[in-house]
Amino acid sequence: GDERLKDAVLACLDAALNTFDPTVQTALLRAASYGKLFCEDVDGDLRDDFVEKCQQVRILHNVRDPAIGLPLTYTQFESLGLETLVHRLVSRHSHQLALKICEAAGLSQQKQRVLEHWACARIRSLAGTEDAAVLGRQIIQKLAICPGMSFGKIAGTAYDCGMKDLATMVLDQEPKANDQVSLLLEMFQDDRALKKAVESRDADLIYEVLLHIKSRLPHEGGGGIKLGSGHSEPQDPQEKKFYSLLRKCPVVLHHLVAYYENTGLDPADKAGRQSIEGLKKVYYELKMEPQAGRIKVVESYMKMDWKQRLRMLEIAKDLFKNDPYVAAATGAQVRLLQIQRKCEADYRSKFVDLSVNATLAKLIRLGHTDRAARIRKEFAVPEKRFWHIQVQTLAEEQDWNGLSTLAASRRAPPIGYEPFIEACVANDSTPEAVKYISKLALPNEKMEWLCSIQCFGEAAEVAKDEKNVDALRYISRCAKGKPVVKRRIDAMIRELGG
Known part of the structure; x- marks a missing residue:
């Protein structure tokens, strides 16, 4: 019946899989196809089996081709699995067949690996002989069949083979900013890495690039700059390049400043001192005088010697020349420091680091009110x-x-x-x-204050003078803890006819 016919169709398919002769395979597949026409296949299982086994026959036929050289039996094929077979084909550089198998079987990840291996192999084989732009266009065009594919490994291979232009060209196609930026940094393409990080709008990525670039700079921390002696230009080419990047890209400068400020600007802390040095150098190199002045003020309080502090505040005042208000405030701080030092010398007591108010209070405390005035x-x-x-x-x-x-x-x-x-x-x-x-x-104010300090008798006298019976009653209630005083207040109430 129908079941026997189905079994016969499946038997033909299995036989086709287990034979190496293409002529016999063709005959068996035709027989299976003919028999399938007369079988009831309501749920489509037979159709699916037929399609799957025909696909397997085609795969086996292709891999058994002498040009490929993998004479697999069906049992071996089943044992290997498609992914392993694709891997073996790739390792034998049979990329085209491996790609067709992936497309037919819907193996999207394997398809990416095949294309990646093909591109890397092509770069290695043509390194130094092929024009980078032509080869790059070929690779990009070929890999366009696989949207979202990573180009990182391919770009890395090109870089390792000495084809930097090709690596950069291919890396532009990388969809993941993290991978793209990491490789650009390895390739010493700092400008491009920073540009890609900014385009990604990922603050962490921008910080990563900045810190990576900074780690390559000599004299990290601003050791080569003498503040207050003018704006010295960095001598090292890497430093010049770094500060040029900051000038051209305000977003990057903003992130660098934010990084330092978030680290903290506490002179008592090692990280804070490093942040101060870093900001100091950035502001001086970029001629950002108001910001440099602000850091100079912070730095002045790192100095215990008042003369050094005074000198730094004077420098800060000069840097604030375009901001009259801040310059005046800094000048006032300079004058206060000078006055405090004079007071210390005159009265043998500490004044430095006190505010104006605290300085006045201390002078009053010491009995020098005229000087405070x-x-x-x-x-x-x-x-x-x-x-x-x-x-x-x-x-x-x-x-x-x-x-x-x-x-x-x-x-x-x-x-x-x-x-x-x-x-x-x-x-x-x-x-x-x-x-x-x-x-x-005001009598009411007197009564409120007197009650607040529990001087109820005095408060009652004020109320009596004002003939305010209601106030006396209120004071009487407040004075219930003092019986003698309460009796006197109650007598006042009676006296006033309350």
Whole structure:
């Protein structure tokens, strides 16, 4: 019946696979094809078997050809598998047959390997004899049948064979930026590698290229530059090339600066010092004076000797000449450092590294308020801020007479009396605080402050003078922890008819 006919068709196919005679194979395949016409094949299994085995017959027929020289039996073919067979064909340089087998069997990865091996073999065989541009076009055209294929190994082979132009040409077709950039760096094609990294918009890749290029530079870290003596040009060709790249590509410069800044600019840290040196050299070589001045300021605080620091700040001020505000601020810092050194010499106490405010506070603490006032004018410290500094410093020193003298020096202090009260409270002197609370203009403010420092009796006296029964009731509730005071307050409430 039908099953016996199917078995006969399959038997013809198996026989065709196991014979070496092409004439017999043809006859067996025709018989199988004829018999298949009379078989019911609802699910298509027989059709699929027929197509697969015919394909295998064609493969065996081709590999058994004397030009190929692989007289495989069907059993050997099955044992090897298609991928291994393709590998063997490639190793025998039978690339065309291997490629056809891959296309017929749908082996996309193997197809890429075949094309890659073919291209590498062709480059090796024609190295030094074929024009690089012609050979490159041939390879690119041939490999176009396999979109997305990697060209890295092919470019590497061309480079190893001394065909740098071909390697560069082929590498332009590489779809993966990482592979492309890595090989370009190996080929010392720094410009092109950096260009490809920028085009990829991959920050990590840009950093990788930058650091790789920098690692090749002599005097890494800026050792060859004497800052403050002008903008010296790098003598080494590699350095010139590197800084030329930075000039032409602001994106790359931005990434390099970001790398240094993210590493940190802490002078106390080794990595921070290296970052400072690196930025310093970049800014000086590219004549970026404001940025170089900023680094010079940071670097000045790496110096313990105040004279060296002063000299560096002077250099920074010159570099800021196109930015009047920053130049003035730097000049003010220079003047402050000079004043602090003079104060140290006069009073045998440390002033260097203090801010203007801290310098004023220290002079007040040492009793040199007149000198603090002169410095305050020189640095245009606002009057109110100077008053705040005096109040806070005198209170911290618990110089209550000095604080009282300061308060009395004006009919009304420009900052009011509340800062005096706050300073007294912060330094645990309630009696002094009460003295300044009494000077407040508004009764409500007096009562609030007195209650906040638990002077409920005094607060009640203010409320009584104002005949404010509601305030007295509130103060009475607040004073429940002080029975004697509370009774006195309640008596005031009754006296006022509350």
